[in-house]
Amino acid sequence: MKPAKFEYHKPETLDEALTLLAEYGDEARVIAGGQSLVPMMNIRLARPDHLIDINGIDDLSQIRLENGSVAIGALVRHREIEHSAQLAQACPPLPAAACNIGHYALRARGTIGGSLALADPAAEFPLMATLLDAEFVARSGAGERSVPSHEFFVSVFTTALEPEEILTAVRFRTLAQSEGWGFRWFSRRVGDYALVNAAAIVALKDEGRIHRIAMVLGGVGATPVRLTGLEQESVGAEASAGWVREISSAAAARVEPGGDKHASAEYRRELVELLLAGALEDAIDRCRGRQAA
Amino acid sequence: MNRIAFTLTVNAMACEVVAEPRKLLSDVLREDLRLTGTHVGCEHGVCGACTVLVDGAPARACLIFAIQMQCREITTVEGLTPAEGLSPLQQALHEEHGLQCGYCTPGIITTFEAFLRENPKPTDDEIREVLSGNLCRCTGYANIVRAIRKAAQIMRKGTAA
Structure with a gap:
């Protein structure tokens, strides 16, 4: 049409x-x-x-590293994030998310601002924004305000942006040297939105105990779901294979995914358990790798 | 109708267009500029048949309004075809039987012209990942992958010489 x-x-x-x-x-x-x-x-x-x-507005296309965070302009294309050497260093979950979006030609044109303002609950950048405590910079004629990710995503395809506001940039926290990350997803075809996706950041101390942890799930609700309760309960736990299994099945029991023609609620729950476990394993492995290095 | 006159640069030629802002680049290329090598499949960005190059980067012509492309360089499959004969990618698709009906072929050629420039020596996995953005209902893809691998080889020799 x-x-x-x-x-x-x-x-x-x-x-x-x-x-x-x-x-x-x-x-x-x-x-x-x-x-x-x-x-x-x-x-x-x-x-x-x-x-x-807004494609002609130059100052929306920059990636700027700041102290402990990285500000990405709304017009930065997925492929720039995918290939950015400074992001691969400072915030590797973002390139990992970008290279998974849609297809090659779509990544050359699609923008991070567009993806976030669309707010598909299974999309990669909303997931990462929720994982990385993103701050959204919204501008209107009246001025600028900063919206945290837990307020920005309101519901499916719905954000806290007002009709007269433009999302100009998003600020993500960078990863500390002691942190490892993981990102897993499942979709039936390459390029589709995930049925479920999961991402985690872990920092260990005292011979493998959880020091800091962040976990997020996509595709299980109207917005990405941060597992704040489980994060708090996990601090101090020994990051063993048994703990990974425990926490993943606890997450699967707590989320309330909907069922639709793409997957039943039960199937999504199984994916949560599998994918979160994978994301945590990757995060712990990377964390140990960084400590060894 | 709110038709507007503007200029597009297509295959290194300046083209005057008079069209409504809502007219898709794919339709302007085919109907106004008679460049029917760009095929239209799904019109929502899924099939890849309408892929063209915008400033050298692949883009779905059905997801761009032509009016947005002023001051951009657009390249279609016509612009990638030599005056005589075929490009290495076209020749390899022909030799390896990488097409049957040919509907998806122009989109595959534009996509991989860009990709092979960026990655001249791709693995089969990388070729398949990129090819996942172009639907082909005839070949089963195996011959397309073989053709792209062959074209990459020929193009590498071409730049080395």
């Missing part, structure tokens, strides 16, 4: 874009890579009257 009629705007600066957005609000959509918005327009699930193309 073909998209419905719209008026096209190509602002050259962020201020210009914000003025347009203030004027048109709900009637406008911002287009970055367009890899999710244009399919929705083609099948007319989205019919904006105004399309605001």
Whole structure:
């Protein structure tokens, strides 16, 4: 099918874009890579009257390392994150997530800002944003505000962004030398959204006891689910194979995944157990590898 | 209709277009510029048949509005075909029986022109991972993988010479 009629705007600066957005609000959509918005327009699930193309705004395309965090501009393409040497060093879960998104051609065009603003609960970047305590920088004509990831993702395809706001950048924490990470997913075909995905960060101390831990699951609710309760209970535990099995089955028992035509709730629960265990094993292995190095 | 006049650079030629902003790049290439080598399959970014190069990077022409492409360099399969004969990738697809109906072929050629430039010596796994973005309903993919491997070899020799 073909998209419905719209008026096209190509602002050259962020201020210009914000003025347009203030004027048109709900009637406008911002287009970055367009890899999710244009399919929705083609099948007319989205019919904006105004399309605001932010691709010409230069200052949204930077990756900047700051003290203990990395700020990524909303227009940074998946493939830049996939191939970024500084991210591979400072925050390796992000390139690992990026290279798993869609297909080669989609990664060349899709943007991190677009993926996060879309807020698909099984997508890679929302999962990583939740794992890495991301701060979302939202700008409107009235100014700038910072939204933490647990407030940013409201529900399926729904974020805390107001109609007159543009997501300009996202700040992720970087990994400490003592931390290891893991990321596992399952989808039926390469390039599909995962049925379930899981990511973890672990830091060990005192001969293999959990010092710090973060665990997140995607595809099991309306937003990515951070396992805060289990994280707290895990501190001090010995990071053994038995503990990994225990914590993964506890996570599977606690989440409330929905069932749909792609997978039953029961099947998703099994995936949670399997994938979280894998992510934790990888995180612990990497952690031990880093300590040995 | 809110038709707008703008200029596109396609295969190194400046082309004047008058089209509505909602017109997809794939449709402008085929209907306005008569470049029908770019095929249209699913129109939602899944099948890969409409893949073109935008500033050298692969992109689904069905997920871009033509009006967005002012000041960009677009390359279609026509632009990748030599005046005489076939490109190494085209020749290898022909020799290795990497196509039957040919519908998916232009998208595979554009995708792998970009990929082999970036990765001149890919493993079969890497070829398959990239090829997963282009649906082929005839070949079963095995001959396409073989053709791409062969083309990569020929292209490496070509740049070494």
